[in-house]
Every structure is written in C-alpha cells, then in structure tokens.
Amino acid sequence: MKLDCDNCPVRDSAACASLSDVERAELGRLGTHKSFARGETVFHAGDDNDICATLNSGLLKISSSDAEGKERILSLVHPAGFVGEMFAPVAHHDVVALADSRLCVFSRSEYEAAVDRFPSLARALLRRSSEELFEARNRIALDTQKGAAEKLANLLVGLAKAASNSPCHAAHEFELPMTRGEIAGLLGLTIETVSRQFGKMEKEGLITRTSTRGIRVTDAARLTALAG
Amino acid sequence: MKLDCDNCPVRDSAACASLSDVERAELGRLGTHKSFARGETVFHAGDDNDICATLNSGLLKISSSDAEGKERILSLVHPAGFVGEMFAPVAHHDVVALADSRLCVFSRSEYEAAVDRFPSLARALLRRSSEELFEARNRIALDTQKGAAEKLANLLVGLAKAASNSPCHAAHEFELPMTRGEIAGLLGLTIETVSRQFGKMEKEGLITRTSTRGIRVTDAARLTALAG
DNA sequence: CGTGTGCTTGATTACTCTCAACATCGGTGG
DNA sequence: CCACCGATGTTGAGAGTAATCAAGCACACG
Numbered sequence: 217m218k219l220d221c222d223n224c225p226v227r228d229s230a231a232c233a234s235l236s237d238v239e240r241a242e243l244g245r246l247g248t249h250k251s252f253a254r255g256e257t258v259f260h261a262g263d264d265n266d267i268c269a270t271l272n273s274g275l276l277k278i279s280s281s282d283a284e285g286k287e288r289i290l291s292l293v294h295p296a297g298f299v300g301e302m303f304a305p306v307a308h309h310d311v312v313a314l315a316d317s318r319l320c321v322f323s324r325s326e327y328e329a330a331v332d333r334f335p336s337l338a339r340a341l342l343r344r345s346s347e348e349l350f351e352a353r354n355r356i357a358l359d360t361q362k363g364a365a366e367k368l369a370n371l372l373v374g375l376a377k378a379a380s381n382s383p384c385h386a387a388h389e390f391e392l393p394m395t396r397g398e399i400a401g402l403l404g405l406t407i408e409t410v411s412r413q414f415g416k417m418e419k420e421g422l423i424t425r426t427s428t429r430g431i432r433v434t435d436a437a438r439l440t441a442l443a444g
Numbered sequence: 445m446k447l448d449c450d451n452c453p454v455r456d457s458a459a460c461a462s463l464s465d466v467e468r469a470e471l472g473r474l475g476t477h478k479s480f481a482r483g484e485t486v487f488h489a490g491d492d493n494d495i496c497a498t499l500n501s502g503l504l505k506i507s508s509s510d511a512e513g514k515e516r517i518l519s520l521v522h523p524a525g526f527v528g529e530m531f532a533p534v535a536h537h538d539v540v541a542l543a544d545s546r547l548c549v550f551s552r553s554e555y556e557a558a559v560d561r562f563p564s565l566a567r568a569l570l571r572r573s574s575e576e577l578f579e580a581r582n583r584i585a586l587d588t589q590k591g592a593a594e595k596l597a598n599l600l601v602g603l604a605k606a607a608s609n610s611p612c613h614a615a616h617e618f619e620l621p622m623t624r625g626e627i628a629g630l631l632g633l634t635i636e637t638v639s640r641q642f643g644k645m646e647k648e649g650l651i652t653r654t655s656t657r658g659i660r661v662t663d664a665a666r667l668t669a670l671a672g
Numbered sequence: 673c674g675t676g677t678g679c680t681t682g683a684t685t686a687c688t689c690t691c692a693a694c695a696t697c698g699g700t701g702g
Numbered sequence: 703c704c705a706c707c708g709a710t711g712t713t714g715a716g717a718g719t720a721a722t723c724a725a726g727c728a729c730a731c732g
Contacts, residue, residue: 278581280581280585282585282589282672283672286589288584288585288588288589290581290584290585291581301574301578302570302571302574303571303574303575304574304578308578308581309581331567331570332563332567335560335563335566338563338566338567338570339559339560339566341570342530342559342566342569342570342573343530343531345570345573345574345577346529346530346531346532346573347531348577349573349576349577349580350529350532350536352577352580352581352584353506353508353518353519353536353537353580355584356516356518356580356583356584356587356632357508357510357516357518359584359587359588359632360516360587360632360633361510361514361516361632362510363687363688364687364688395709395710395711396710396711396712397710397711404584404587404588404589405588405688405689406688406689406690407710407711407712408688408689408690408711408712408713409687409688409689410711411711411712411713412688412712412713414711414712415712415713428696428697428710428711444510444511591719591720592719592720623677623678623679624678624679624680625678625679633720633721634720634721634722635678635679635680636679636680636681636720636721636722637719637720637721638679639679639680639681640680640681640720642679642680643680643681656678656679656728656729673732674731674732675730675731675732676729676730676731676732677728677729677730677731678727678728678729678730679726679727679728679729680725680726680727680728681724681725681726681727682723682724682725682726683722683723683724683725684721684722684723684724685720685721685722685723686719686720686721686722687718687719687720687721688717688718688719688720689716689717689718689719690715690716690717690718691714691715691716691717692713692714692715692716693712693713693714693715694711694712694713694714695710695711695712695713696709696710696711696712697708697709697710697711698707698708698709698710699706699707699708699709700705700706700707700708701704701705701706701707702703702704702705702706
C-alpha cells in the first residue's frame, strides 16, 4: 500500500521527520505500508537482511533465542522507532509484533541509497542509534545491579510513560502489552518470579491489578523510587 | 599535540578511514592527540559533553556507577573505537583508561560540524554505532541466559582475540588488561565469584594462570564452547 | 620491614530458578 | 448451554547459584 506521509502519525518524530517535504516525498515513493497482527514476525534472525522499516503504530519486540530456545527480548520498539540492520548481510535478531502494528517498509538497498542521498537522514538515524545504544546500556546496568522488583518497577514506569499520549506524563492506568512470559524474557527473569513480584507489589500497595493485564499505579512515587 | 594521520595506527579502521585524504587532512586540523595513563578519566558522567575522540592505542572502559557506588562497565573501547555522545548535552557515562592510551580528541561542536560536512563520516559513525548496539545487545542476552562461568569464558575469548594482532586468530596467551574488580563490574558479578570461576577453570584444565593477570589458554575449544 | 592494594578462599545467607500443582480465561464443539 | 481444552497465570516447596561477610595471602612500594 502506498505511503501517505501527510497523515502519518509519526510524521514529526520518526527519522524521516528530518527531511524536507520534497525529500520525504521522494523517500515516500520507495516505501509501502504493511500491517502485522499481534504475534506476526516482521523478520527472523538469519533471514536475508533486506528490509528496513519505521514503526507507524503498534509495538514490536526485538529478541534473540538461545540454544535451549529461551527467548530474551533485547528491546521494545515504539512508534517512530526504526528496525532493520543497515550494515549486516543477515538479520541478527527476531522482530515480532507485540501488538497489531503498522509499518513503513523499505528495501534495505533503496533505504541505504536514500541515506547517502539525504545527509540529514543519516544524521537522524545516527541520533536514533545513539539513543538505542544508551537504552541498551541502561538495561545492562539494570540487569545486574538490581533485583527482580527493581527491574519490574522500571518496566512498569516505562510502559506507563509509553501508554500516555504526552511524553512527559505517565499514565495512571494502562494495559500491559505483553504476556508474563514476554515480561520475563524482557527482564531476564522467569514467569514465576514476575508473577510473584506482581503479587508483592500489589500487597505493598504500589499497584492494583484491574485484570491480568490491567495495571493501576496506586503509588507512583514509590514505584518510581523503586525503579531507580 | 598536532595530529599525524599519516602514521596513525588506526588509519584504516577508525571512522575517519572513510574520508578522502583531503577531507581527513581537514578533519585532522581540528583535533589534537592526548594521552591518558591507566586509571585516568577521559570524562565523567555529568560533565558538559563537549569532546569526542577516537582511540588510537590502549584500552578504555565506559562505565556507570549506581547509587551505592557499585560500578558496572558497559563497554570496552578498543583502538579505532569512538567515544563521546554526539547528541547529549551532558555525558551519561564515565570513560576511563584501562591501559595507557592515546586518543585523537575533537571538540564536540567541531566534530558535529564535520559530520554534517562529510556525509561519509556520518555513515561510518552510523555503522560503528550499529555495531556497538549489537555488542550491547549481545551482552544483554549473555547477562541472564548464562551463568558466571559462561560470562567469564566469553570475556576471555574476546580478550584473547583482542590481544592478538590478527583479527581472526585468538592469542594463545595474554595479559588481562584489568583487575578482578573490573572484570566483576564488566560481567555483573562480584570479585569473589570471578576469582572462584578462575580457580574452577584452571582446575578443569581450560586455562593456566601464568601470573595473577597472565592467562594461558590450554583448551581453546572447550573454552569457546563454554562461551557459547 | 610495615602498609596497602589486589587476590584468594571459606562459611553463610539470600535470591531466583526449577519443578509441580492448581486456578482462570476464552474459545470450540457436542 | 455446558463441558472440555489449551494457553496463561498463580502459588508453593525445594534446590542451586551467586552475593555477602570474614579472614588470610601475595606482592609492590615507601
């Protein structure tokens, strides 16, 4: 399906926001919209790495699986995020839709050519990449300096922020966009530990579970403090 | 001290290798060489983020410290590596020399201008950033899917590779460029656990300790297998 | 020498994983 | 409509790994 940049929900926040109208129109001619239902795979680790995409709406996960098949989620991709490895011949990780999602998809070679043609796009991608690197390193720091409770608190704070429309305010109440297993894979814990931590948080009055996936934050201050 | 790109040891592998001779000469005029002794800080988290640098020789660590002062090493920077955050007003992490090191240092604003002027430099940095991101994510995967022995084995294999001059062959014998405490901070373990894992590895015949810091790999195959 | 830093080793504790049983929800088909 | 089923989530008991606490060792340096 043809791109419609004028009505794009991430028009001002995605990498292509750095382009002029003329440039964006040219880039727009190279891409197509594509939808993925929750659970569908955008691409697999090991696939020929021939697409790049910007997330329009929805939520993606980037994950890897070890030999025993245990999954570790390396990153969540929110709208305006970019997926695809520009410099690798094959994809290193799996990319799967966590929620019904809509993407602008480009062939990697064409996108690469566009990066060379539009320096501001290269700059925007560099910025994005730096931020992702910062995120990844924060996660590393979190992984071992903190225990299960801190990790989960940190995730909830992040999801609460993502759930609200305004970037500065966190949502008071929201739905978890993933299963316990996915949360466990994201935090490097087991399903059971995640479940127990939810129980403990509720008992301690930090949150209320409005349903298995529904979270109401009842003590944002303490939750944030716990998250570090 | 004035740059001497012609005799630069990382002339062909650093980000500036993407530049033409003319361009490199122009960039070279903006930077200076600077040396740091082991333990010296290149910049601190929270500093005004006004320098960028390419590592010429030596070894750096990028680390963060949590509230209780425990350090986590987020990344090692080998020669040809780039340090400095182009898009953050203040530095997020500490950068410290692990070995006596020599850097090409640029003011951030001048380097940023150079990135805009030389598209191939932007591309090279984007590539570097993507690779660092990949490294960081690999570390995330390692962090929880594997135990202490696997993590240490993985580090040793990496250091053995870095210690040899040729990029494909690993050194048979080498010196650890860091203390047990730094290894612990890098792997997210404690000093004691690291020490015990060294002992176990030696007892099992994977390595021999030629000194407290000296490592001889006696069973590279099993060590690599353990590293995953 | 004595001191300090880095390293090792041992005993104990704490946290998370593993294994296992059970509960809940949604959908399907009799 | 209800019974069944699979997937998901909760809860409990026990095992295992690494952290913590606590000495002691080794080497370098004044």
